[in-house]
Amino acid sequence: MSETIAVIPGDGIGREVVPAAVRVLDALDMGFSFAMGEAGDDTLADTGEALPDRTVELVENSDATLFGAAGETAADVILPLRAAVGSFANVRPARAYPGVDAVKPETDLVFVRENTEGVYSGIESEVAPGVTTLTRVVTEEASRRITEFGFDYAEERDEPVTVAHKANVMRTTDGQFVESVADVAEERGVEYDAALMDALAMQLITQPEEYGVIVCPNLAGDVLSDLAAGLVGGLGLLPSANIGPENALFEPVHGSAPDIAGEGVANPAATILSTAMMLEHLEYENAGSRVRAAVEKTLEEGPHTPDLGGSATTEDVTSAVIERL
Ligand code: NAI
Numbered sequence: 001m002s003e004t005i006a007v008i009p010g011d012g013i014g015r016e017v018v019p020a021a022v023r024v025l026d027a028l029d030m031g032f033s034f035a036m037g038e039a040g041d042d043t044l045a046d047t048g049e050a051l052p053d054r055t056v057e058l059v060e061n062s063d064a065t066l067f068g069a070a071g072e073t074a075a076d077v078i079l080p081l082r083a084a085v086g087s088f089a090n091v092r093p094a095r096a097y098p099g100v101d102a103v104k105p106e107t108d109l110v111f112v113r114e115n116t117e118g119v120y121s122g123i124e125s126e127v128a129p130g131v132t133t134l135t136r137v138v139t140e141e142a143s144r145r146i147t148e149f150g151f152d153y154a155e156e157r158d159e160p161v162t163v164a165h166k167a168n169v170m171r172t173t174d175g176q177f178v179e180s181v182a183d184v185a186e187e188r189g190v191e192y193d194a195a196l197m198d199a200l201a202m203q204l205i206t207q208p209e210e211y212g213v214i215v216c217p218n219l220a221g222d223v224l225s226d227l228a229a230g231l232v233g234g235l236g237l238l239p240s241a242n243i244g245p246e247n248a249l250f251e252p253v254h255g256s257a258p259d260i261a262g263e264g265v266a267n268p269a270a271t272i273l274s275t276a277m278m279l280e281h282l283e284y285e286n287a288g289s290r291v292r293a294a295v296e297k298t299l300e301e302g303p304h305t306p307d308l309g310g311s312a313t314t315e316d317v318t319s320a321v322i323e324r325l
């Protein structure tokens, strides 16, 4: 039990919800050591860099990272940090909880999103004034890797797998993706469904209960997981994991929420649930499920922060979670 966790609160409510999650970890008394790192808008203002090299080194040398949110510098911070942990899979559970109003209370989905390529390859150019292009990169290697990860994840949880794609239009790139998925499924002898991502967007709203683990190319995973966030009662509840072969970074899906930053009323649930994912990833399954259960009980019985219709502070909710651990 000598894990080193890099802790990067970042900007805005990141500085409120990350300390809350660290309080929960401290209460578990796991003997973790925490290494604090700086990144974000304030770091840019102070040092001239949104993501100093020493923060990247801290992440590379830790067993896992807990990140809050950055503000306007988010893309300059989180994309390199995900790269620093070699993250190829972005795992985003979207689940409704008893005690919290949800558009679809039966929602219990996990998006497994390819995190390295697709239209987020970064290869864009302006080929002539007013004419721009983007190169969508899809490789067999990355497609197989995300599929293996998604199948493993679903198998452990006994959930069905749906693969989102648009191979009827993007015949070569998503053609590669669906072919890789089919190869992996055949080798493993497992079943899955393939769904056109636009039709799937509608199905997820009308019948979310039909789905379990959804394996997606990069952009589809980004969009569909935010759509699912809307089904379950808001951003304050959604955790995520960025998994690499030997390292990983955990963060709430939400941003720095400048509209409520500094008021002490941010919902810490997303970040505390991200911590539960971190514990499970580090193979402290028991501690992870204790944290998850304590958050669920608190969501069910309160207290609730204002985003969930209550009047509790971040600290009240965190203390209630710790009491229930
Ligand atoms: P946001 O997620 O920060 O906020 C959207 C809305 O949800 C706001 O009304 C906010 O008050 C509310 N909200 C979010 N998290 C909450 C929580 N834990 N408790 C209660 N209410 C919560 O997204 P927005 O407003 O689009 O972006 C704000 C800033 O955050 C921008 O500068 C953006 O670049 C950055 N951002 C950073 C991300 C990251 O670091 N990974 C991700 C998304 C946005």
Ligand code: MG
Pocket (backbone or CB within 6 Å): 222, 223, 226
């Ligand atoms: Mg997004």
